[in-house]
Amino acid sequence: MATTGAALASAMMVNPLDSVPVLAGTADKKKKIxxxxxxxxxxxxxxxxxxxxxxxxxxFVGLCDINPGxxxxxKKATGFTCPTFTDFExxxxxxxxxxxxxxxxDATHHEFIIRGMELGANIITEKPMTTDEQxxxxxxxxxxxxxxxxxxxxxxxxxxxxxxxxxxxxxGVIGDITSVDFHWYLDTSHGADYFRRWHRLKEKGGxxxxxxxTHHFDLLNWWIESDPSEVYATGALEFYGKNNSFxxxxxxxxxxxDKCKFYFDMTKNAGYMALYAxxxxxxxxxxxxxxxxEDINIYDKxxxxxxxxxxxxxxxxxxxxSPYEGYRIAFNGTKGxxxxxxxxxxxxxxxxxxxxxxxxxxxxxxxxxxxxxxxGHGGGDRLLKDKIFGGVKEDALNQAxxxxxxxxxxxxxxxxxxxxxxxxxxxxxxxxxxxxxxKRQFVTG
Ligand SMILES: NC(=O)c1ccc[n+]([C@@H]2O[C@H](COP(=O)([O-])OP(=O)(O)OC[C@H]3O[C@@H](n4cnc5c(N)ncnc54)[C@H](O)[C@@H]3O)[C@@H](O)[C@H]2O)c1
Numbered sequence: 001m002a003t004t005g006a007a008l009a010s011a012m013m014v015n016p017l018d019s020v021p022v023l024a025g026t027a028d029k030k031k032k033i034x035x036x037x038x039x040x041x042x043x044x045x046x047x048x049x050x051x052x053x054x055x056x057x058x059x060f061v062g063l064c065d066i067n068p069g070x071x072x073x074x075k076k077a078t079g080f081t082c083p084t085f086t087d088f089e090x091x092x093x094x095x096x097x098x099x100x101x102x103x104x105x106d107a108t109h110h111e112f113i114i115r116g117m118e119l120g121a122n123i124i125t126e127k128p129m130t131t132d133e134q135x136x137x138x139x140x141x142x143x144x145x146x147x148x149x150x151x152x153x154x155x156x157x158x159x160x161x162x163x164x165x166x167x168x169x170x171x172g173v174i175g176d177i178t179s180v181d182f183h184w185y186l187d188t189s190h191g192a193d194y195f196r197r198w199h200r201l202k203e204k205g206g207x208x209x210x211x212x213x214t215h216h217f218d219l220l221n222w223w224i225e226s227d228p229s230e231v232y233a234t235g236a237l238e239f240y241g242k243n244n245s246f247x248x249x250x251x252x253x254x255x256x257x258d259k260c261k262f263y264f265d266m267t268k269n270a271g272y273m274a275l276y277a278x279x280x281x282x283x284x285x286x287x288x289x290x291x292x293x294e295d296i297n298i299y300d301k302x303x304x305x306x307x308x309x310x311x312x313x314x315x316x317x318x319x320x321x322s323p324y325e326g327y328r329i330a331f332n333g334t335k336g337x338x339x340x341x342x343x344x345x346x347x348x349x350x351x352x353x354x355x356x357x358x359x360x361x362x363x364x365x366x367x368x369x370x371x372x373x374x375x376g377h378g379g380g381d382r383l384l385k386d387k388i389f390g391g392v393k394e395d396a397l398n399q400a401x402x403x404x405x406x407x408x409x410x411x412x413x414x415x416x417x418x419x420x421x422x423x424x425x426x427x428x429x430x431x432x433x434x435x436x437x438x439k440r441q442f443v444t445g
Contacts, residue, residue: 023099023122023151024391025057031389034062034097034121036088036112037104038074040275041126045381046101047078054389062095064088065104069279077274088112092119099124105198106205110135117148124151124388128214129406131206133414133431136407140433143403151388152406156215157222157399158380158387161354161370165329165340166397168368169223173358174333177224180314181330184216185322187345191300192262194320195240195291196250200298202417207298209235209420210413213318216327217306218401218409223331226310227408227436232425233416235299239321240291247292252277254290262291304416309436336360398442407434 025031033050035042051060064085065071071084085091092100092115100116102109102125110130113123129152130136143150156162169177186194194212198204205211221228237243248254257263266272266288276287300321306314326343339357353369373382386392387400411434415426429435 023124023149023388024054025098027056030056031058031098032061032095033058033099033101034064034091034095035060035101035103036064036091036116037102037108038063038065038071039103040272042101042103043074043077043275045385046103046124047074047080050385050389051078051080053385057391058099058389061097062091064091067279067282067285069282070275073274073279088115089119092116092121097121102126106211107131107203110139113139113150114142117142117146117150120148122149122151124153125406126153127218127406128206128210128410128413129403130410131210131414133411136410136414137432140403140407150403150406152401152403152409153384153388154215154218154222154399154401154405154409155380155384156219157397157401158373158383160373161340161342161356162219162223162380163397163399164356164368164370165331165338166223168338168356168358169331170225173336173360174331174338175335177312177331177333179312179332180220180224181332182216182220182314182316182327183329184213184316184318184327185325186212186318186320187322187325188262190325190345191320191322192240192264192291194298195293195296195300196264196289197285197287200241200289200293200296202297205298206410206413207235207417208318208320209233209299209302209417210410213302213316213413213416214409216316216318217412218405220306220314220316221405221408221412221440222398224308224310224312224314225440226308226312226438227434227440228306228412228415228428229309229436230307230425230427231304231412231415231419233302233304233419235302235416235420237296237298237300239300241296241300242292242294244292247290247294249293250286250290251288264288299420302416302420304412304419306412309438336363398440404434404441407432408436 060080060082062082063071063074068086075084100121100123102112106128109125113125116123199211246256251264272287301319303317325345328341331338337359342354353371356368358366411428411431418426
């Protein structure tokens, strides 16, 4: 390794509050923003709303995608006036952004994060920061070498009920956390969607251990306030992919429409038709790909035991074909237990609040109701954007996520994937120059 763990740690030890102005501009000096990867996340999260809300402090100066049709559509749909590119280097050299937003396919993030920093930009990257440990190490080293910053957009940390959980855990109401039960359920609509397109391939999304569970592992790392140290995991693909008697390339021309429970009529979604179907001719990207394709090589059920440097142990699972969407989490502590059951799409009955239940070992149970936010991902998306672009310095709940946080969340998933493949536990310290600490370092990108 080019830099030792100690050198890396000290290079990353900065005050989290210093990081915010790096990304937030001012009326006198607007930040110049470029985007690479103009797909649905960039369109929904990082485009018009950002300009409308924070336009006094920033401007969009360049858009890039390998698909020339999609990048032009993005420009039209957003009304942005900046130039479009299919050549990333050309964009960076011509528009010289202060900040680059990376929203490409996961396995390509590192290329743009690294080159973006080398060409002078700070980086806002979507999760997962990257998909394997070598790419992760290269990002860590480039941040040190260039002095630029990587911010990973962990919007899940900002949902009001998750913030409340963080406060309760810090309040000492259940004493010291000793173990966690965490089970996440993706339903037959959202869960199936990961098997339709590039996420279905380990080489593109790193498997759902990385692509999806990075959110969950980041929440755990943040809630527990310690670093993960070891992972043992199992997984299987026994529902989607080859586990069906019929299949086709994608849903629109499929001869099995009438009998397939997973038939997805994309023609009813005008947005998807305009963003994806109209530009298939350039790259063959099928948004309504068949969930029974034989090339699917990710797991559809996963379970892991995760040990933390402070002794906490976690039992985690992810299911991708559940009848409802949501998760259950419970923190066991020396003085009691906190439970939360969140139903995100619920055929039973959606409550107007999220509920957290605190049960002391000796004493009365308390039911805490938390109102959900109105923006995407349980209200997290707006709060995250306010912090990044609005220049909100206050970070009482330590929600700002650094390159180290981005790394530690994917490293749990990478370790889990390796463990599934080898049948052996994997130590986080063996993956990159990051060495797990008993107490989470408050460092940021
Ligand atoms: N934080 C969240 O909750 C959240 C939600 C959705 C997606 N995401 C993340 O956002 C990213 C994008 O997801 P999406 O759903 O928009 O995917 P998408 O497929 O709609 O968009 C990806 C875009 O990247 C482009 N692209 C791929 N390789 C490229 C390359 N080498 N150079 C330039 N462009 C390239 C594709 O043409 C496509 O337009 C992913 O990393 C995903 O994990 C995060």
